[in-house]
């Protein structure tokens with residue numbers, strides 16, 4: 001299986017390097033800038049092409065590792081006559097295979113192969129890729145294409161999760177929740193600590209120590225990590241403290257606290273089936289607020 005890359009940036013170069021390290025055949029690179037393509041080819045001991053369709057012709061699998069906004073445009077430059085029986089992939093988190101419009105008419109299979117990991121270096125990140133999570137969303141014309149892609153990714157020691165194309169945007173939003181939005185929450189906590197008298201540096205140290213301890217507990221947990229790591233007033237069914245917190249916060253911080261505490265109720269119940277959460281459910285439902 002010959003694997004080519006259009007877009008010699010961070011993801012393309014890293015994936016190609018991992019593939020060559022695992023003995024796979026990388027046909028080469030095409031990129032907007034011939035210099036990028038030549039650098040990536042040199043790094044992976046492969047070839048660079050000056051014509052995208054020559055690279056397509058020389059590949060069984062073609063990854064379009066270009067920025068999301070360029071995927072459809074680059075796809076449209078591929079010669080339809082050369083697409084028969086090929087596998088065309090992109091690595092976007094938010095886009096699905098639907099971006100390869102009409103690909104089945106050309107007899108090619110489409111995949112989105114998303115690294116659930118940050119890749120910040122063209123020449124170093126490949127070392128961190130093994131054992132990371134990749135998601136696969138597919139529109140195969142033949143089942144063998146899906147099987148080949150799964151075995152290719154498994155040969156790279158990647159942990160693969162298959163997802164549905166129609167869920168791609170929600171999936172990407174969930175990834176944002178687990179990474180970027182956590183920072184938004186920590187920023188609210190920092191504001192409250194500073195308002196309570198902390199220095200900003202002290203607040204950073206305090207919230208990072210608390211948050212990383214929490215994540216470490218979750219990582220060590222044997223059962224459901226989110227249930228096992230849960231502590232605090234919701235887990236104890238302590239409606240008095242939760243009511244006091246709601247009273248102390250104003251505006252958006254109050255609403256964020258209420259909504260996220262509500263999300264903890266099923267976890268708290270799972271942790272302690274005997275928990276009497278009647279008061280908490282009423283307090284966190286927002287009804288009291290709506291009735292004011």
Ligand SMILES: NC(=O)c1ccc[n+]([C@@H]2O[C@H](COP(=O)([O-])OP(=O)(O)OC[C@H]3O[C@@H](n4cnc5c(N)ncnc54)[C@H](OP(=O)(O)O)[C@@H]3O)[C@@H](O)[C@H]2O)c1
Pocket residue numbers: 006007008009010011012030031032033034036037065066067068070074090091092093114115116117118119120
């Ligand atoms: N980096 C991450 O952490 C990460 C994680 C998950 C998914 N992804 C996805 O991976 C894909 C690639 O991202 P990246 O981080 O590798 O981006 P990147 O480092 O900016 O690389 C993109 C490459 O594509 C080339 N390119 C741009 N427009 C082109 C065109 N019209 N034709 C040919 N080549 C073109 C660029 O140009 P030059 O030839 O000028 O260098 C560059 O080498 C995106 O879909 C992104 O959403 C990235």
